[in-house]
Structure formats: C-alpha cells, structure tokens
Amino acid sequence: MSRYMRLIGWTLALFVLWMLFAQSADIQSLITGWLVAALVTYVNRDLLLSFANDLHINRGNLSAWLTYAGYLIIDVFKASVQVAELAFARRIALNPQFVAHESKLKEPMMRVFLANSITLTPGTISVEAPVQGEFIVHALMDGAAAGLRDWHIENLLVEIERRH
Amino acid sequence: MLASVIGTAFLVGGIFFFTAGTVGLLRFPDALTRMHATTKCDTLGAGLVLVGLTFFEGGSMYLVLKVILLIIFLWVTTPAAAHYMARAVYRTREGHKHASGN
Incomplete structure (x- = not known):
C-alpha cells in the first residue's frame, strides 16, 4: 500500500x-x-x-495478538488478586528485589509490549527497558521473577516478531 | 434487572480492587512495592468499573466501543507511567549508591 x-x-x-x-x-x-x-x-x-x-498487525498475526490479549487479561486478574491478598494479609511477607532479565526480543516496539506486560503481570514491574540489553525488573518476592524465564507471553511476542 | 445485577457485580469487583490498591499503597514498605499495589489493582479496578457502567447504560454499541477503547488506553498508559516512576526511583537509588561509594 x-x-x-x-x-x-x-x-x-x-x-x-x-x-x-x-x-x-x-x-x-x-x-x-x-x-x-x-x-x-x-x-x-x-x-x-x-x-x-x-x-506487526496483519492477518497472519491477528490470532497471536488476540491470544496475547487473552493471556494479558488473565495475568492482570492474577496480579490484582495476588496484590489484594498481600495488602489484606495480617503480616505482609515481601522480599522486594531487582532482577535482570535477558529478553529474546529484538525490536523496540515489541520490547515496549514486553515491558508493559511485565508491569501488568503478577509480582513484577519493569524498571529499566533498554532498546538493547537486559531488562531490570522489580520483583515483590522470591520466585516472582523466575516466571519470566521461558514466559508464555514473551514467547508469543517472539513468535509475532519472527513471523514478520 | 439482570443487567443491573451484573453491572453491580462488576462495580463491586472494581471497588474491591481499588480498595485493595489503596490499602497496599498505605501498608507496603517503599515506593516500588507501593507501585505494585496501585498499578495492578487500579488497572483492573478501572476496567471492571467501566464494564459495570455499560450494563447500567443499556450497553449500546457506541458505549461498548468507547469503554473498550478506554480500557485499552488505560492498560497501555498505566504500566507506562508506572515504568517511568519505577525507573526514576531506581536511578535515584543507584545514583545515591554511586555517590556514597557502595
């Protein structure tokens, strides 16, 4: 066009x-x-x-984007429930920490999507999201950032980037 | 009647998560942990309240599309704002560490 x-x-x-x-x-x-x-x-x-x-919005990627939206909605629910549990707990058991995350994504726009997804999902907030290099993620507790390794949402974004 | 019940359920859900976010903001120990509370709970809370309101307004096509656009806008801008604030906190802390030689 x-x-x-x-x-x-x-x-x-x-x-x-x-x-x-x-x-x-x-x-x-x-x-x-x-x-x-x-x-x-x-x-x-x-x-x-x-x-x-x-x-990368095109006919081939539409189903992948819709799957991404579905996963994100589920994760936003999980994240909010987790925070609500912590907020209303009698004793707040947190172990906040910074964790480095090496992303497989190459393109800046896809990395922006990853940073946004990290922030909206349970226990993690993206702190540094450079165009190249490692993400710095703030995790609420031990193990929260472990889920980012081989994460289904990142794999989906990698798939969208690869198909382009 | 049914629309009112569903709408109320969404509104109550939204208010619950807004409350959880506010309680987290007050109880969590530092700036970054407080941002977890406000970012996640407010994003979902606002979404649920907006969906709930469409049930009270009859759920016209215009309104549903508007609400979808608003939710997308919120879900893009809220984490972006949280990221910028978290980065500012992180860089200030790192700057202090370097300044004090740690």
Missing part, C-alpha cells in the same frame, strides 16, 4: 474515532472531525507510518 493510501487510512481511522466519541452525525461534527483527523495525521505522519509497521 502506498504511503498516500496509508495516510488516508489513518485519517479515516481517526475520523471514526472522532465520530465514536462525538456521537453526533450533523454536518458541523462531520466537517470538524474530518479536518481534525486530517490535521492530526499530517502532523504525525512519520510516527503513524512507522507505528503500523512496528506493531
């Missing part, structure tokens, strides 16, 4: 978003929405064009 067509696509996507939030189809809303969508696309054209590429 040409650069021009992709920019039109982004304008259309932003326009749909505008209409969704405006909840009005009168002429003023339509014209303003289209102008604003076109302006935002134009100002952010370089970012938007690289963003779609970096995300």
Whole structure:
C-alpha cells in the first residue's frame, strides 16, 4: 500500500474515532472531525507510518495478538488478586528485589509490549527497558521473577516478531 | 434487572480492587512495592468499573466501543507511567549508591 493510501487510512481511522466519541452525525461534527483527523495525521505522519509497521498487525498475526490479549487479561486478574491478598494479609511477607532479565526480543516496539506486560503481570514491574540489553525488573518476592524465564507471553511476542 | 445485577457485580469487583490498591499503597514498605499495589489493582479496578457502567447504560454499541477503547488506553498508559516512576526511583537509588561509594 502506498504511503498516500496509508495516510488516508489513518485519517479515516481517526475520523471514526472522532465520530465514536462525538456521537453526533450533523454536518458541523462531520466537517470538524474530518479536518481534525486530517490535521492530526499530517502532523504525525512519520510516527503513524512507522507505528503500523512496528506493531506487526496483519492477518497472519491477528490470532497471536488476540491470544496475547487473552493471556494479558488473565495475568492482570492474577496480579490484582495476588496484590489484594498481600495488602489484606495480617503480616505482609515481601522480599522486594531487582532482577535482570535477558529478553529474546529484538525490536523496540515489541520490547515496549514486553515491558508493559511485565508491569501488568503478577509480582513484577519493569524498571529499566533498554532498546538493547537486559531488562531490570522489580520483583515483590522470591520466585516472582523466575516466571519470566521461558514466559508464555514473551514467547508469543517472539513468535509475532519472527513471523514478520 | 439482570443487567443491573451484573453491572453491580462488576462495580463491586472494581471497588474491591481499588480498595485493595489503596490499602497496599498505605501498608507496603517503599515506593516500588507501593507501585505494585496501585498499578495492578487500579488497572483492573478501572476496567471492571467501566464494564459495570455499560450494563447500567443499556450497553449500546457506541458505549461498548468507547469503554473498550478506554480500557485499552488505560492498560497501555498505566504500566507506562508506572515504568517511568519505577525507573526514576531506581536511578535515584543507584545514583545515591554511586555517590556514597557502595
């Protein structure tokens, strides 16, 4: 798809978003929405064009992304339940520590997804997420970071990156 | 009636996790452990409250799409904000260690 067509696509996507939030189809809303969508696309054209590429969203990867979303929702539940148990426990048994994690992911955008996933899953928060090199993870207790080794969510992201 | 019951269940769940996050914020010992409490519980709490509200508003297509977008936005921005704060705490600690020669 040409650069021009992709920019039109982004304008259309932003326009749909505008209409969704405006909840009005009168002429003023339509014209303003289209102008604003076109302006935002134009100002952010370089970012938007690289963003779609970096995300690797295509037909082949769609099921992997949906699986990723499913895993993430389950892990967010687990993480919140774990924190709730700790918060309401009579005696809080924590052993906070920093742990280095070597990721198999290479691309910056996929590493951002990994850092976000680490933060949303039980017992861990990403502290340093460099473009290259080791992640530094803050773990709430012993063994919390051990789950990051051969982690199913990271393996899924590696699969998405590899398929591209 | 059924929608109200389901909506209330989601709202109660959301309020429970917000409360857990706040209790964790007050009880956990330092900045980074407190961030575990607020990041995880508030993310889920906000999601559950938003889903619960759609049941009270009749669950129109517009509303459901808006709520999905809001949840995605929250789930992207909350961990990003937590990461930046955690990094600031970590680098400040490391800076202090280097400054004191440890």
